[in-house]
Amino acid sequence: MKIRIRENQSEEIEGLSTEYPYICHHVNLADTRIPWHWHEEVEFVFVVSGAMTLTTSNQTCSFHKGEGFFINANVLCTMNAREEGQTAVIDSHLFHPVFLGGHFKSIFFTRYLEPVLQNRYLELLEFREAGPRQKKLLELLRRAALLQKHENTEFQTRNVFSDIWLLLLEELREAKPLLDSSKSVNRDRIQTMLAFIQQNYREKLSLEDIARSACVSKSECLRCFRTSIQRTPFEYLLDYRLECAERLLRTTDTPVLDIALKCGFSNGAYFGKMFKEARGIPPGLYRKVHQKKNGGIP
Incomplete structure (x- = not known):
């Protein structure tokens, strides 16, 4: 995967289109530099192998094989392998909000997506198999990646991420404030x-x-x-x-x-x-x- 950064440091997502505003990138952070950037798409990341570090403008977190996280839209961040030269393979799922919400005035967007996207205090949410809901969420991220190995799976992929988003909303209801x-x-x-x-x-x-x-x-x-x-x-x-x-x-x-x-x-x-x-x-x-x-x- 090639990382393309625009002049304003927002990332131009490779492979994303208006016809299908979702992409999954399978990336080894040991040989791919991801500099400081942000993008209007939301991102779900699953660590396939190794260990990685995510740094935002306010915090640094490490993730190991089998763990994952959600990054909200327009959050400044960078990602690296936890140890230089060590393998850190991730599946990065990125999609524009219209992928789930349709047009911006739909009930899907205003009721389910907008509260998350406009939450200025929410940068990221960690998934570490802490309870059955997070285990289910990580399982669905693995399933979403497997779907990308087959053709004509657009509907199935959107359905999986609809389920993931509902689980995310449940997690957020119980999560402590993440950013003051x-x-x-x-x-x-x-x-x-x-x-x-x-x-x-x-x-x-x-x-x-x-x-x-x-x-x-x-x-x-x-x-x-x-x-x-x-x-x-x-x-x-x-x-x-x-x-x-x-x-x-x-x-x-x-x-x-x-x-x-x-x-x-x-x-x-x-x-x-x-x-x-x-x-x-x-x-x-x-x-x-x-x-x-x-x-x-x-």
Whole structure:
């Protein structure tokens, strides 16, 4: 699976269509990088093997084989194998709310989906076989993945996720509040500042510029980044510039110097140094390796 991140850091879901707004991705996190992102689709994840870590702007959770979780729409998160180099295979089920709700004014949407989607305090819900309901929910996630191995299973898949959603609603009625109001404010601020960086990463940015985008002080900006994504604003800016450069190296024949300047680096030498430190090889060699692996420019 290729992870495509738009300019505003929302994920463009590969394989999702308006005709059938559901997709299941079978992913090994040991060889697939999932950077910080969000998407308007909801997501259910089942851990097939190994162990993984999910990090949102407010919490970090680990999951092992046989466990899973729900991520609400528009939640900023990243996923990794729990141990570097170790296998962590997941089934990631993503669907747009219309998959279950039909049009936005239907009773299915307003009564069953909207209360979850508009709950600003709900980021995720963990499934760890804690009782018969969670066991049933995990069993249904396994069944949904198996259905994708066969053709003409669209109705069965939607029926399975209708059952999953009803179980999710029952879980939420008994769950404790998962996010207090202060953390909700923190999440809004970090997403605003990340969006500002993503829209202006080509420019020379100062801490004051980033803080001003969310109407906070420089010290509050630093605190927000550290508590939310465990990075400083400039570490995140560098990471994002390198991710953009990676994408251009893989998918274009643009000269390396032009890529460096286009992605906000002041010169080619500094770009080459930072890229090698982060990825282990120079940008030119990275391009050769990945374009050879993929059979040239996509």
